[in-house]
Amino acid sequence: MKVSVLSGKGGTGKTTVSTNLALSLDNVQFFDADVEEPNSYIFIKPDFGQNYQQVLRKVPIVEQNRCTACRKCVDFCEYNALVLLSEEVLVIEEMCHSCGGCKYICPEDAISEKDKEAGKIKVDKSVNRMEFWQGELNIGEASAVPVIEVLNKNISQGKTVIMDAPPGTTCPTIAAINDADYCILVTEATPFGLHDLKMAVEVVKELGKPCGIIINRSESQADKLIEDYAISEDVDILTKIPFSREIAKLYSKGIPFVEKMPEWKEEFKKVFAKIEKVVG
Structure with missing residues (x-):
């Protein structure tokens, strides 16, 4: 329960x-x-010791040489984690909610993803x-x-x-x-x-x-x-x-x-x- x-x-x-x-x-x-x-x-x-489990989430990486500055990813992002500055898209990782939508909406396939640590899990199994x-x-x-x-x-x-x-x-x-x-x-x-x-x-x-x-x-x-x-x-x-x-x-x-x-x-x-x- x-x-x-x-x-x-x-x-x-x-x-x-x-x-x-x-x-x-x-x-x-x-x-x-x-x-x-x-x-x-x-x-x-508890006594956690030095060990912990990483909690990872995905954040976007923009390949600027493939990006055409079409703004589709910027306009899609509800959290303003993507900003178009001049001809480059800037990723603000802290504001990203890891929905992955920008990757799928990009017509040039210019967005991939990487892991970012969001937090940690610690455990003491006998306390x-x-x-x-x-x-x-x-x-x-x-x-x-x-x-x-x-x-x-x-x-x-x-x-x-x-x-x-x-x-x-x-x-x-x-x-x-x-x-x-x-x-x-x-x-x-x-x-x-x-x-x-x-x-x-x-x-x-x-x-x-x-x-x-x-x-x-x-x-x-x-x-x-x-x-x-x-x-x-x-x-x-x-x-x-x-x-x-x-x-x-x-x-x-x-x-x-x-x-x-x-x-x-x-x-x-x-x-x-x-x-x-x-x-x-």
Whole structure:
């Protein structure tokens, strides 16, 4: 089973939930797919060593001696990765989305492709009783999707997969949840939290994914904001993590709170049991 943990915005506690959930379960394969700024390693503490897998994508090469400056490739590119300067076509690799369209549309067959490193995949296959996979997007890259797609290819059947998805509701998030069996939506009981939760719920429902909500930094009076919305959308609230100084102190030291508060391991096991019941 693959469970993706996401949020409508950053800073709601998505990594807190995903790491503590993973540490509460057995036979886990954990993926940090927040590849622009992965930080789950702070809590799981893997040892990657020096080895990593390159994530490659294709970018165009223009043979200027064959190019007739017809502008067809320049006009085709939606991302402005090709620019015609005088009689030469300049390729801006950082803006290219590797669709390959320019190569196919060129009437002179003047465009070929080369590999460019988009990011890295690192793995520790035995840390805290789990496999830990981390994607890293190279600085300057336009899209995180190629790195997340390679992470997805390393999912093992028979494992409980927990994926820390990118925040928001853009293409990288879709790549992380597209083949998920269940989505956990992490939010906070604030107007901003509710606003972005609504977008996340809309996305997962559009994709036909079952989902549930975890309220982080929960306070009884403020929670009604999220509770009322959950009722209106028929979405379960799986659990609430309190606004706790003790949890905040542990977080600041890079310590998962389930390690010092064992009752929360049991709570996360109950959350996972609810998910299993829904997924079947």
